[in-house]
Amino acid sequence: MQTIKVMLCPNNRQRTRLFQCAGLARFAFNWALDYEQQNHKEGKPFLSDYDLIKIFVAMKSESEYAWLNNYSCSIPKQAIKDAVKAYRNFFEGRANFPRFKTKRKSKPSFYVDLCRIKFTGTHVQLEKLATSRKKNKSKFNFVRLAERDRIPTDAKYHNPRVTFDGLNWWISVGIECERSTEMPTNQGIGIDIGIKDLAVCSDGKTYPNINKTAKVKKLKKKKRRLQRKISKKYLKNKKGECYRKTKNIIKCERELLKITHRLTNIRHSYLHSVTSEIVNRKPKFIVMEDLNVTGMMKNRHLAEAVQEQCFYEFYRQMEYKCQWNNIEFITADRFYPSSKLCSCCGYLKKDLKLSERVYACPECQNRIDRDYQASVNLMRFKESAA
Numbered sequence: 062m063q064t065i066k067v068m069l070c071p072n073n074r075q076r077t078r079l080f081q082c083a084g085l086a087r088f089a090f091n092w093a094l095d096y097e098q099q100n101h102k103e104g105k106p107f108l109s110d111y112d113l114i115k116i117f118v119a120m121k122s123e124s125e126y127a128w129l130n131n132y133s134c135s136i137p138k139q140a141i142k143d144a145v146k147a148y149r150n151f152f153e154g155r156a157n158f159p160r161f162k163t164k165r166k167s168k169p170s171f172y173v174d175l176c177r178i179k180f181t182g183t184h185v186q187l188e189k190l191a192t193s194r195k196k197n198k199s200k201f202n203f204v205r206l207a208e209r210d211r212i213p214t215d216a217k218y219h220n221p222r223v224t225f226d227g228l229n230w231w232i233s234v235g236i237e238c239e240r241s242t243e244m245p246t247n248q249g250i251g252i253d254i255g256i257k258d259l260a261v262c263s264d265g266k267t268y269p270n271i272n273k274t275a276k277v278k279k280l281k282k283k284k285r286r287l288q289r290k291i292s293k294k295y296l297k298n299k300k301g302e303c304y305r306k307t308k309n310i311i312k313c314e315r316e317l318l319k320i321t322h323r324l325t326n327i328r329h330s331y332l333h334s335v336t337s338e339i340v341n342r343k344p345k346f347i348v349m350e351d352l353n354v355t356g357m358m359k360n361r362h363l364a365e366a367v368q369e370q371c372f373y374e375f376y377r378q379m380e381y382k383c384q385w386n387n388i389e390f391i392t393a394d395r396f397y398p399s400s401k402l403c404s405c406c407g408y409l410k411k412d413l414k415l416s417e418r419v420y421a422c423p424e425c426q427n428r429i430d431r432d433y434q435a436s437v438n439l440m441r442f443k444e445s446a447a
């Protein structure tokens with residue numbers, strides 16, 4: 062199973078309509094939650110999503126709720142299912158009481174029915190975006206996709222979902238695909254991840270930290286400036302105790318969101334290129350250190366750099382790409398001394414400082430780059446564990 066996410070390019074009217082669909086999903090979610098809550102207060106038994114959907118559909122015939130008929134019925138259906146699931150989790154003690162969705166705080170999103178979604182090379186057909194059934198209006202149901210031929214047109218789709226990230230609308234869809242049966246044969250690789258370089262591999266390849274490049278630094282500077290500008294604007298427009306959002310602030314915040322997204326995109330696409338390149342070398346196994354990100358974040362001087370490196374994302378990508386390519390993915394536990402061990406003689410240097418970039422072994426006088434040695438030790442972890 063593979064999930065593909067593609068940006069949508071709706072026209073203005075479609076855009077408005079997508080927000081309305083998300084609004085309906087929110088309405089149905091809140092309605093179901095409220096209904097369940099009232100129901101419980103009256104001492105009646107728990108209602109399943111099936112019951113609730115039946116009540117919801119009956120509601121459509123009332124004149125007050127006639128507007129519901131203008132939308133695809135799969136949108137409230139899934140939203141109610143979500144609400145019931147969240148409510149059940151609360152009821153059985155697994156989670157807090159689910160929050161009601163608000164227009165301002167929750168992320169606009171809705172589900173599309175599996176059997177009614179259709180993809181062409183360039184467009185996706187969503188159900189009932191057009192309120193009229195006339196043939197010349199049905200074009201309105203086709204929303205253009207930002208990438209051509211990215212989503213196969215004849216596959217089995219799972220869980221299609223339309224979301225808004227603050228700037229753009231996206232569609233994500235799961236697709237079943239055949240797994241490769243080819244078994245990798247090359248030597249295993251140990252990967253040491255860090256801040257100086259993103260990844261050092263035991264086969265000698267090093268991937269630098271992308272956050273140190275001029276392009277990213279420039280963007281980060283721009284972001285900081287804009288953040289300062291916005292906070293100044295907020296202070297200037299403050300009335301008594303409350304902050305006000307002016308048109309200008311909204312404009313600036315949009316700009317800020319654009320930069321933030323751009324930075325994330327640069328970082329993630331770099332991670333994808335690195336992980337794919339490692340996997341394409343076809344190692345038999347890959348060993349990585351167990352991540353102790355919270356521990357690293359405690360160091361105030363490193364926190365920002367750690368966050369920028371997106372270690373979790375790296376780990377996640379590595380794990381699923383290994384699975385796709387039949388590569389054994391191994392994590393060395395946190396207490397495995399990958400950087401303190403001498404790769405030559407096995408001496409354990411207990412008081413190794415973070416500033417020592419070159420490991421000098423007092424036993425065998427071997428001098429070696431610290432990160433490279435860590436990756437070699439990680440590669441050997443498989444043998445030591447076996």
Ligand SMILES: [Zn+2]
Nearest residue numbers: 403406422425
């Ligand atoms: Zn040594």
